Amino acid sequence: MKGIISYGAYIPYNRLQRKKIGDFFNKPVFGGVKAVAGYDEDSVSMGVEAAIDCLQRMEHEKVDSIYFATVSASYREKGSIPTIAAALNLPNTIRGIEASTSLRSGTSAILAANETENTLVIASDSRTGAPTGQNEQWFGDGAASFLIGSGEDVIAHIIDSGTVQGEVITSWRSQSDPFTQNWEERLGSTVFLEQVKSNIVPFLEKNDVTADAIAKVMISGPGTRAHTAAARALGFKNEQIQDPLFDKVGAAGNAHAPMMIVSALEAAHPGDYLLTINFSEGLDFILFKVTAAIEQLPARKGVNGYLKIHSDKIAYSDYLKWRELIVTEPPRRPDIERPSAPALYRGYNQNLSFTGSKCRSCGIPQFPKQRVCVQCQQKDEMEDYRFVGQSAKVTTFTLDYLAASPAPPMIVAVIDFVNGGRIICEVTDCDPKEMKIGMNVEMTFRRLYEAGGINNYFWKARPIRQKESS
């Protein structure tokens, strides 16, 4: 039976306190924080991070296809899966589908995963609400990832599932709209509640499961309150309702329901039933049963881990700047030139999967790939060597107040890997005051910049703040 073999999540490091929005506009706001993608993050980079969390040290050859679900794709016209597959060092024969307009794509991707194959599902979103609007407060950024397949490693079987299409205008954004628009929330919540009653009740009866037999119900509905009404209508008690993360992350679009699934799995025990209901012009609903294999799942960051790794120092003005919602004076430096497409093409294998070379003759790892070894000068004695997942230390660093950066000063460090090899790269998710020689760092996949409409993805270092939570 098909099910979840592994899960992963990603929540960006920066959390904007909603009261700062209220202070700026002098108006009442929701409490809590919203997760804010850094200036160097987007749905692709966050998706890759969630997938790294999901795949851990698994053999990547086992992944047959990728489904990528987002409404905030980095291009309107150009695929993201080749970037994601290369960054994850997955086989280039991998198939993929990008689902990029429906907020239900995340759960639909789980359901569409082929029975006989291992499918990597990545749901990632970074939506921008118009300043002063409710969406701005409510939206948050994040990603979740699942490996869907069958066999003994499945940690949560998909017992049954269903889908209902139910056309209704609740939230939408046209090709030319800069921001998501909403109809009056009561329309969506009324339609949603009706869809839940008429579909979930018979679904549970058919599976001979009652609400009290289900450990957790994960509901992503329209607006901030509909999920509670729906859960109560189905007979669930408050403690059975999975926290929708509004106070800690915000509504993360396609990643919202998947992140709730990850949260539920983090607390689940073998034998638990979990029900997820995801709304967007209709419903996807999935009934999971957790297996004993969950106890063997290796530790990872997940939602719990990433919730703990955060900074709420970000100012509302930083957020406005990063999302290009205010116009600022450019630095007195030449504009960043767009990267050369042929140079990118030659370097994709190296740069996206962060693969350097290791000399067969003297054993020294080197990045970028070299023809002639820097240590022993042997020519063409190199084999590919991947640096991702290796621990590293800061050897020296600088804070560059002159370099063009959306968050000056640009932190650049000389990073030495514990198993050999060096890179000089940017450090992200870090306060300049934290920088120290000897600091432990790990590599994280980021969007370096966008120039000429081209997104340039590469790796940066970030401080290791915490071991995986299990």
Add this chain to the structure above:
Amino acid sequence: MGKKGITDKVAVIGMGCTRFAEHWDKSVDDLLVEAAYEAFADAGIEPSDVEAAWLGTMISGYAGITLSGPLKTQFIPVTRVENMCATGSEAFRNACYAVASGAYDIVLAIGVEKLKDSGFSGLNAPKPANDGTVPNISAPASFSFLAPAYYEKYGLSNEQGREVLSRIAWKNHYNGSLNPKAQYRNEVPMEKITKSPMVAALLGIMDCSGVADGAAAAIIVRTEDAHKYKKDPMYVKALSIAAGPGDGRLRQDYDFTTIKENVAAAAAAYAQAGIKNPRKEIDMAEVHDCFTPTELVIYEDLGFSERGHGWQDVLNGVFELDGELPVNPDGGLKSFGHPIGASGLRMLYEMYLQFQGKAGKRQLDNPKIGLTHNLGGTPMQCVSFISIVGKEIS
């Protein structure tokens, strides 16, 4: 590497140098004409006597026509040379070899740069098309890697290190205050240097060299011909340049308290000139103080100070005008200014003036052996040039 050299085979018989400054009213052509004609007059030659020329510029023009046009040289060979911030020195080195070979009797080496026309602060050189994954950090940032690494290795607190760097900047500004051709001709108090606005980790704006326009030129002949033109020419003892393989980017054993190219270039130059104890045998030096930590590391790389003790020598005034080994008597890049292609020749110009006793208020007491050091690139990977020049034939 290149230990044979051309010791005492060629001599400089004339030099010229414009003031280094923000020359809003002068073009590249104006600067070239000024420096070249000053050198022609100093050597007592006609422009038409020059048989070949080497022009150093990094971003202010392409090809030899950048020089032959403004000077109206009559179809002689002109080679444009580029080796980043060591460009001016590289023009000089190649011109010396051409004369030593016997191919030409009298040649011109000239360097020029116009940095202030771009509208950006500092050097903004165009880069070849690339994949854009290497961080585009500023020049002060790439040299600022040296400071924390040096402090960590030798146990200096940030405050101690700050005093050392400020003292280097203070010294160079003091020297520049005595130099009518320097960009900045004022003394700067230690406190102002220490509190200057940050540009990169641990470095303030007062740790950076001056961004300037300027040109400098030299006329070179073989030694046997030198006295036909000049009673007090300057003799070339050693020329070396080392281009690095990029160890600093790739190898963990590079620790950012040295610049390996400097060490290699110094070894070659000292071998050519027969120098065993540079601190004792060299009377003065102009070194590439693009940023204050660079000068600190250079002292040790060139053997002026023992490893880990350069900072103490700084605080003891060893490299000041009245010290044991004056460094950057003309004010250095810091105070004289740094128009990229001209700087290497400007360093030689100070050696030339000092040997001839024409250095005015900053004149040293009868120096006989001088060293210039000019570096292009970053601590991780660069070209490093060293010349040793003398007042007398050995």
